Amino acid sequence: MKNLLLLLFFSSLSYALLAQDMVLPLFPEGIPCASENEIQVKENNNGSQRRISQVQNPEIAVYLPAKSIANGTAVVICPGGGYTVLAWDWEGSWMAKWFNEMGVAAYVLKYRLPRWESEECNDKVALMDAQRAIRLVRSKATEWRLDPERIGIMGFSAGGHLASTASTHFDEGDAKASLAVDRVSSRPDFSILMYPVVSMDTTIAHMGSRRNIIGANPTAKMEAYYSNEKQITAETPPALLIHADNDRSVIPENSVAYYLGLRKHRIPAALHIFESGGHGFSFAEGRGDVEGWPGVAKDWLRGRGLLNKRLKALIVDGQNNHGNWPETTPIMKAQLEETGRFIVDVATTPAKGEPMGDFRPNFAAYDVVVSNYNGADWPEATQQDFERYVHGGGGFVSVHAADNAFAKWPAYNEMIGLGGWGNRTEKDGPYVYIDDEGEIIRDETAGKGGNHGKQHAFVVKTRDTEHPITRGMPKEWLHANDELYDMLRGPAKNMHILATAFADKAQGGTGRHEPMLMTVHYGLGRIFHTTLGHANESQLCVGFKTSFQRAAEWVATGAVTQPIPKEMPTADKVLIDEVK
Numbered sequence: 111m112k113n114l115l116l117l118l119f120f121s122s123l124s125y126a127l128l129a130q131d132m133v134l135p136l137f138p139e140g141i142p143c144a145s146e147n148e149i150q151v152k153e154n155n156n157g158s159q160r161r162i163s164q165v166q167n168p169e170i171a172v173y174l175p176a177k178s179i180a181n182g183t184a185v186v187i188c189p190g191g192g193y194t195v196l197a198w199d200w201e202g203s204w205m206a207k208w209f210n211e212m213g214v215a216a217y218v219l220k221y222r223l224p225r226w227e228s229e230e231c232n233d234k235v236a237l238m239d240a241q242r243a244i245r246l247v248r249s250k251a252t253e254w255r256l257d258p259e260r261i262g263i264m265g266f267s268a269g270g271h272l273a274s275t276a277s278t279h280f281d282e283g284d285a286k287a288s289l290a291v292d293r294v295s296s297r298p299d300f301s302i303l304m305y306p307v308v309s310m311d312t313t314i315a316h317m318g319s320r321r322n323i324i325g326a327n328p329t330a331k332m333e334a335y336y337s338n339e340k341q342i343t344a345e346t347p348p349a350l351l352i353h354a355d356n357d358r359s360v361i362p363e364n365s366v367a368y369y370l371g372l373r374k375h376r377i378p379a380a381l382h383i384f385e386s387g388g389h390g391f392s393f394a395e396g397r398g399d400v401e402g403w404p405g406v407a408k409d410w411l412r413g414r415g416l417l418n419k420r421l422k423a424l425i426v427d428g429q430n431n432h433g434n435w436p437e438t439t440p441i442m443k444a445q446l447e448e449t450g451r452f453i454v455d456v457a458t459t460p461a462k463g464e465p466m467g468d469f470r471p472n473f474a475a476y477d478v479v480v481s482n483y484n485g486a487d488w489p490e491a492t493q494q495d496f497e498r499y500v501h502g503g504g505g506f507v508s509v510h511a512a513d514n515a516f517a518k519w520p521a522y523n524e525m526i527g528l529g530g531w532g533n534r535t536e537k538d539g540p541y542v543y544i545d546d547e548g549e550i551i552r553d554e555t556a557g558k559g560g561n562h563g564k565q566h567a568f569v570v571k572t573r574d575t576e577h578p579i580t581r582g583m584p585k586e587w588l589h590a591n592d593e594l595y596d597m598l599r600g601p602a603k604n605m606h607i608l609a610t611a612f613a614d615k616a617q618g619g620t621g622r623h624e625p626m627l628m629t630v631h632y633g634l635g636r637i638f639h640t641t642l643g644h645a646n647e648s649q650l651c652v653g654f655k656t657s658f659q660r661a662a663e664w665v666a667t668g669a670v671t672q673p674i675p676k677e678m679p680t681a682d683k684v685l686i687d688e689v690k
């Protein structure tokens with residue numbers, strides 16, 4: 111009986127309706143500026159292309175990607191139609207399915223159309239609906255497995271006006287609001303504007319859209335308010351603009367004006383104008399070059415890192431013989447965040463001399479753990495968690511003095527490959543370095559582990575130019591002032607040397623080529639060990655930063671997608687990152 115009912119239920123729905131996961135009203139608590147409109151839906155092309163007008167109850171149609179490819183990015187789509195109708199499938203549901211194929215969640219916005227609204231409400235309703243849609247999606251980020259900082263908006267033609275209006279008129283939410291949805295921000299994190307109406311300036315405006323939203327005789331204030339190129343601030347999100355040169359309905363000056371407005375505020379933006387394509391081209395199939403725009407959009411999304419799921423990183427600190435650890439953790443956190451690939455948390459142990467108590471971060475929740483820690487032993491349960499985490503495939507990055515830590519913890523010493531100080535001697539493993547012929551030497555000579563001379567700038571030599579971390583890095587780069595660790599010793603099992611530096615005797619070094627950057631495999635886990643990073647300045651070196659950023663991604667995923675920065679240190683020139 112149940113199956114029969116289900117069958118009846120499905121057969122009564124059209125294919126197009128089945129494709130969406132659900133429909134949610136935007137204002138279940140009561141619609142502001144409510145009207146008596148009766149929705150009209152016109153179908154053509156056997157019902158596959160709906161055009162909707164006189165929307166009374168605004169809503170979003172939810173399209174979620176397959177879980178296996180979902181990347182956490184979401185987009186609210188505003189179909190066009192001159193603020194009179196909604197080209198619901200042509201510029202809505204079809205786009206949603208395309209986004210889903212890229213792993214992006216899509217929400218087609220059924221917004222109220224100014225043409226059918228009362229004079230006191232007609233300029234307000236569409237923006238109200240777009241703002242509420244962004245808030246609603248963001249407020250349900252956990253339920254839909256979205257990244258709340260990656261919720262964008264896309265709009266076509268008049269829908270592009272709405273998307274650019276939402277991108278320039280937003281607020282962070284009202285913390286005191288009674289409804290949870292009103293407490294979150296309505297700011298889109300990016301916008302994709304397709305042949306958008308942007309300006310109400312009569313020299314370039316689409317006059318039909320202008321009349322529908324601000325009337326035939328608007329005040330100057332009203333005209334300026336909805337001329338979005340004039341409303342751009344430093345907070346306006348990055349945008350991709352796509353237009354055709356021969357668009358005679360909404361002229362490309364609209365996109366150009368918005369682009370220049372973004373540029374004035376140094377907001378990243380891309381503008382692509384195809385020579386032909388006209389107006390309202392949707393996917394532009396069979397219309398020539400303009401057919402390539404989905405590729406342009408996909409590359410832009412990829413370039414902004416929006417098609418990769420963000421990785422979760424944890425920096426562990428709290429104790430260190432390097433008193434600047436409270437400064438280096440934020441430096442490394444910012445470096446990871448800057449890539450757009452990481453969400454970063456910090457776990458800080460109790461202070462030196464304090465009982466460790468129940469310090470026990472949930473390592474398993476992270477893709478990479480970065481250690482900026484050199485202090486008292488962690489509780490045994492925490493050590494076991496960490497071993498299980500790395501052995502089971504977790505990523506680990508050991509920075510500078512983290513290789514001084516935990517001398518008596520065998521699994522940790524296997525993970526870092528080589529360590530120093532902490533009474534490390536020949537009992538802990540050989541010295542490992544490279545000789546002048548490039549041979550790796552495992553030296554069993556008795557003696558202490560760990561030494562460095564005076565801080566100085568030194569050349570780091572890339573030994574493996576094909577490894578994902580170092581591929582494209584300069585073969586030699588002058589590292590900023592740092593301690594050059596030498597005489598490290600350890601089990602060095604499954605260890606691979608990516609880069610070395612010559613520890614000059616004149617600087618108090620060994621006269622050997624010492625490992626600076628290494629990878630280690632421990633169980634299924636990947637580890638990156640950098641001996642660099644003593645001082646803030648050492649960590650702000652672009653060479654340190656680039657290798658660290660790339661390594662964090664590699665230990666987390668086994669691959670590196672970040673490009674090498676345009677400007678890198680050279681063999682004779684140190685390059686320090688600007689402090690923002």
Ligand code: ZN
Pocket residue numbers: 432510511593643644645
């Ligand atoms: Zn140091």
